[in-house]
Amino acid sequence: MPKKKIARLLKNPSPANSLHQVLGQSERVKDMVEECADDLSSVNAGLKRELTDGDISPVVENALEKTEAVEGKVQNASKELSLVNMALKEEVHERTILQEKLAAEVKQGDEARHASLHDPLTGLPNRALFNDRLEHGLAHAKRNGVSLVVMFLDLDDFKSINDTHGHDVGDIVLTTIAGRIKQASRDEDTVCRHGGDEFLYMLVEIRSERDSTTIAEKIIAMIEAPCDIRIRDINMSLVIHPSIGIASFPADGITAESLVANADKAMYQAKRNKTGYSLFSDLALSPD
Structure with a gap:
């Protein structure tokens, strides 16, 4: 079943709930019919007692027969309503089970799709989702004649954190840094999360080079705030230094691959020079 149709079914009033309302109305009608049957039975019993000692005229006898016939029909209607209500209850139960299964399958599908497009450690989009959004961002930038920036971010000496403190600490650092970049x-x-200790950041409709460097400086400042870590009864404070490479569309590349590659090159320049960030345009103009 198409996902949009499933979503509509879940969003709209539940068929099981609608049937449940009908069942409630039918139960109330059944109760009214039973009350009518009881009233008719009482009336007929009273009439018979009143007429036992006297002569019964053909008209009265005929009327009594008719009311007894009506009583029988009402009782039969009550029995048929009981059968209908039992069938409705079974239908409500079956539909409720089906709806619960459908909701569970939709949730499972959404979770599987989310897992396939996001990094399991940090919860950030993975490379597949980033590439898709970058392609859409480039198409928008080309149509509207606006700029787009890709930043390639790497954590300096991150391997030493894993080697010295263990991967558990390294994972906490990565999760913390991911949250800070997302916050910025x-x-x-x-x-x-591009992989390991590398991150990619796509910025749309950046007006100037200065805007890019201002954002890079803000990210660096946020990342370099101490990471206070508590694990295995150990408290530590680690300061992480990032290196960021910046490539802009269209000046530094017009495809997703070229922008990521050139931002990567600029990042290595920043790492070598320990400048925090580097623009690919400066690297391209360098005599080296």
Whole structure:
């Protein structure tokens, strides 16, 4: 079943709930019919007692027969309503089970899709989702003649953290840094864990080079705030230094691959020079 149709079914009033309402109405009608049957039975019994000692005229006898016939029909209607209500209850039960299964399958599908497009450690988009959004961002930038920036971010000497303190500490550092980069980003931008201690950051509609460097400086400042870690009864404070490479569309590349590759090159330049960040445009102009 198409996902949109499933979503509509879940969003709209439940068929099981609608049937449940019908069942409630039918139960109330059944109760009214039973009350009518009881009333008719009482009336007929009273009439018979009143007429036992006297002569019964053909008209009265005929009327009594008719009311007894009506009583029988009402009782039969009550029995049929009981059968209908039992069938409705079974239908409500079956539909409720089906709806619960459908909701569980949709949730499972959404979770599987989310897992396939996000990094399991940090929860950030993975490379597949980043590449998809980057392609859409480039298409938008080309149509509207606006700029787009890709930042490639790497954590300096991160391997030593894993070697010295263990991967558990390294994972906490990565999760903390991922949260800080995400916090520094805008809603329309995309932050991705590229792999290991590398992150990618796509910024759309950046107006100037200075805007890019200002954002890079902000990210560096946030990342370099001490990471206070408590694990295995050990407290430690680690200061992480990042290196960021910046490539801009269209000046530094017009494809997703070229922008990521050039931002990567600029990042290594920043790491070598210990400058925090580097622009690919400066690297391209360097005599080296």
